[in-house]
Amino acid sequence: MRDTGPAVVARSLHKRFVAKGSKQVVRALDDVSLEVRSGTLTALVGPNGAGKTTLLRLMAGLMRADEGELRVLGIDVSADPQAVQDRISYMPQRFGLYDDLSVQENLDLYADLHGVLAGQRRARYARLMEMTDLGRFTDRPAGKLSGGMKQKLGLACTLVRSPDLLLLDEPTVGVDPLSRRELWQIVQQLVDEEKLSVIVSTAYLDEAERCSHVFVLQEGRLIAQGTPDEIRGHAEGTCFVAAPPDGEAPRLMQARLLDARQEIVDAVPKGGEVHFIRRRGTDDAALEKLLAGARAEPVPPRLEDGFMTLLRARQATDTNIAPSAASEGLAPAEGEPGEVVxxxxxxxxxxxxxxxxxSTSFSVRRGEIFGLLGPNGAGKTTTFRMLCGLLPASGGQLRVAGVDLRHARAQARQRIGYVSQKFALYGNLTVRENLSFFGGAYGLRGQKLQGRMDTVLQQFGLERELDAPSGQLPGGYRQRLAMATGLLHEPEILFLDEPTSGTDPLARREFWRRITALAEGGTTVVITTHFMEEAEYCDRIVIQDAGKVLAIGTPREVRAQALDGEDDEKRIDMEQAFIGIVEKARQEDSSAERRAAPGVHQ
Structure with a gap:
């Protein structure tokens, strides 16, 4: 029988940290009070560094608040953290699977750690394998699972015992839309059928839409709470969509709107249009000028609109959107616009x-933003690594920046920039030291190196962080530093491997504003992403699965392929198109396999 009292009650929580290498005090949580009902799905949302993970770790009894009271399942966590830990399950952002152990061995290990009796395991394992669809892979090493399957195994290991409260810290980071949907189906099933209390932190506001209650954190403070409808209400009457005029790319219209900070709260490409939030009291004439003749149609607000409205209202100075001159200081890209690079x-x-x-084939033109999309394990990362010269091809032809990568990878790497999914700089080195080291690795010396360092520091707003250890920077600033490092040597082509994985909407807007400006300056950008909104920024995209190309073309062409002759006026976004194309291809492959099986006759 589940508890009927509140799952969590917090009163005036404070948590402070002293930054390593300095005496600066960081307020991770500042006077936070909240109450979470039992048997519900609850979301914690907020920008990077808002305090979401700290709050979850306090609930899990892994750290103690400096001030305030926190009761979990009726237990004072500070007084008896072990009693709380005996009744909850916690899945952190980096769940500790053992790659060399099989799926079954990982489950057994966590069952041993949690003291799950042998007699209880059979029924529990069967339930978990049914929910996660991992029953076919119990003998497979965890290290050979796709990203989505690893997350499902992590969740299964977290649930080897039946907890009274489940804490999930950004469980879908780096997971493709199909796997995200499956993970959320599992979580919702637990809430509906087992009346489990679940608290999840997420950077994706469409996930928070699924929850019964949402808490919005910013800079350690709780700035809003309520149902998704109540959070959406903060943007009521201010949300519109507009189709870009005269064939203008949606990202260019979005950039123009984002730069108009006095009139526009937020703007994002969606389904070939631009979804934007108008500031209350904006002059109609000013808005019409920004839209350049495009017709704005009012639409209901989304949870993300309410979230962005709340955050923008609290910003004394709007520093999160990159300047329109993000490509200033870069040497103009050599070659003709539209040239195949x-x-x-x-x-x-x-x-x-x-x-x-x-047998994959495609081309990318100069100044183009080209997206590689696909489910976890689809082959897009392998394709990406071959394009960067990090992995040799087994066959076929591959030319990048005029160089045959099958024979001269080192030569090509001098003309490309690379930003990896995981922060790949040296965390113990300062911003200055990282830039100097990588500049030297790219062959920059003396005044040339210093000049380029000065330029990228200004471009990415890193001047004040010059002597800060890079490992201690907030997530958004680490991303800026990675971008600055990748652009130091003024590459012709910039490769970005899931650069916004796990970042909040504010950081994603900043990132894409800069990428738009770079592309306008002639830099070619190739990007992998699991966040389908980002495909709308691309000039063209390719969708892969099982190593094969399923679709290629502009976002509009790919959405049309997903509709497959249905009403062209039907509005679908890229996530719907992606799921439709991948699922249809898998169904066709499954049917072909059944027809080819011995004894199967049509």
């Missing part, structure tokens, strides 16, 4: 008998 023909990559990429 990446050419892929019948590209193949094998790992033993496994074909990760099968």
């Amino acid at each position: 990446i050419e892929v023909k019948d590209l193949v990559r094998r790992f033993g008998d496994f074909v990760a990429v099968a």
